[in-house]
Amino acid sequence: MGTTTRDEVRRLVAALVEIETENPPGNERPCAEYIADWFADRGVGADLIEEPDEDRPQVAVRVGDGDPTLVLNGHIDVVPAGDPTEWEYDPYGAAVVDGSLFGRGSVDTKTGVAIGMLATARLADKIDAGDLPGSIVFHAAMGEETAEPGTKTLLERGYDGDYGVVLEPTGLRAATREKxxxxxxxxxxxxxxxxxxxxxxxxxxxxxxxxxxxxxxxxxxxxxxxxxxxxxxxxxxxxxxxxxxxxxxxxxxxxxxxxxxxxxxxxxxxxxxxxxxxxxxxxxxxxxxxxxxxxxxESAAISADSALADIFRRHSAEVGDAPDEPWGIEASTDMRNFVNDANTEAITWGPGDLAQAHTYDERVDLEAAADGLHALLGASCEILSSGLESNAARE
The missing domain is CATH 3.30.70.360 (Alpha-Beta Plaits)
Known part of the structure; x- marks a missing residue:
């Protein structure tokens, strides 16, 4: 991954972290508006969805109308930063030290949102040029930290697809099961x-x-x-x-x-x-x-030998040392909305260490974030080029 791309990832993650979106109380609007404007600046149409809460909009993007459709999902709300004196670095300062970016939400999940945004914009160029037959959908959801129906609402509003990737920090391991x-x-x-x-x-x-x-x-x-x-x-x-x-x-x-x-x-x-x-x-x-x-x-599970998960395992292995065997995540994510509510085959996958989530001096390794973008682009292009035989049946 080139220096230009790493810098692009760093700048976007920093911009998102600097926008405080603590939940509670739920302050997603400034970040949602930033994301919508970011896409508009790149000629990609983005919708602000004021459901289920008009004061806390979320962002949805759909590019293309071909099959298959891949949904990239991240949430923009973060848990409160807590006592600021416990932080060595400003929780909303996005300080970069020794290759890591510090700040509330840096790993959970604004890095996931950032690489999802960058991947969507690049895939949109390929789809519009006719180089990819499939379609891409992007979510910047509200309310995940408090189990609110942000992602569920986006799926119900038609921002759905054949496959979903929930961009939580997993160290680039593909989770097919979660508690x-x-x-x-x-x-x-x-x-x-x-x-x-x-x-x-x-x-x-x-x-x-x-x-x-x-x-x-x-x-x-x-x-x-x-x-x-x-x-x-x-x-x-x-x-x-x-x-x-x-x-x-x-x-x-x-x-x-x-x-x-x-x-x-x-x-x-x-x-x-x-x-x-x-x-x-x-x-x-x-x-x-x-x-x-x-x-x-709710818990969620798809087949451990899911073709979707296998593709992400292979592309993750190309950029890092994530084990390629079946894996599950102990946390709970919006994967449940894809699998249980929309009957859509989905995994939880993304850069970063889940152990950093909700901690003081939360941080993400920027090299890992850039590797995540590289793997996400590779896996997405493979899926949108050839499609998969869905095996969304739960175990």
Missing amino acids: GLAWYEIRILGEPSHASRPDQGRNAVLRARPVLDALAEYDATVRERTDDLVGWAYSTVTMVDAGMKENVIPESATITVVRRFLPDEEIGDIDAEIDSLLAEVEAEHDVETSWERTRTY
């Missing part, structure tokens, strides 16, 4: 009283103990469930919230549980497990509880 994610909030009820009279009330924090014990046992049981590509299932307590004042016995406590589930687990069965767990605690400990599943990312 699901469900967030539960469990509420334990008590009765308030003045802390000088602790026996007058019912302390919800103390009453939460048997619930926490039961959740620990549940996690141990869940971890016995495994998948050969994505590893173990988990059920992790991540937050406990209780109390309103130092001298008041808390009347309620809320436990947040993150449940990472495998492709062969069903969300209805997991709901039933949580319900049964709490029913047993209530019966044994005279505790009153309620629960709500507040957010869900």
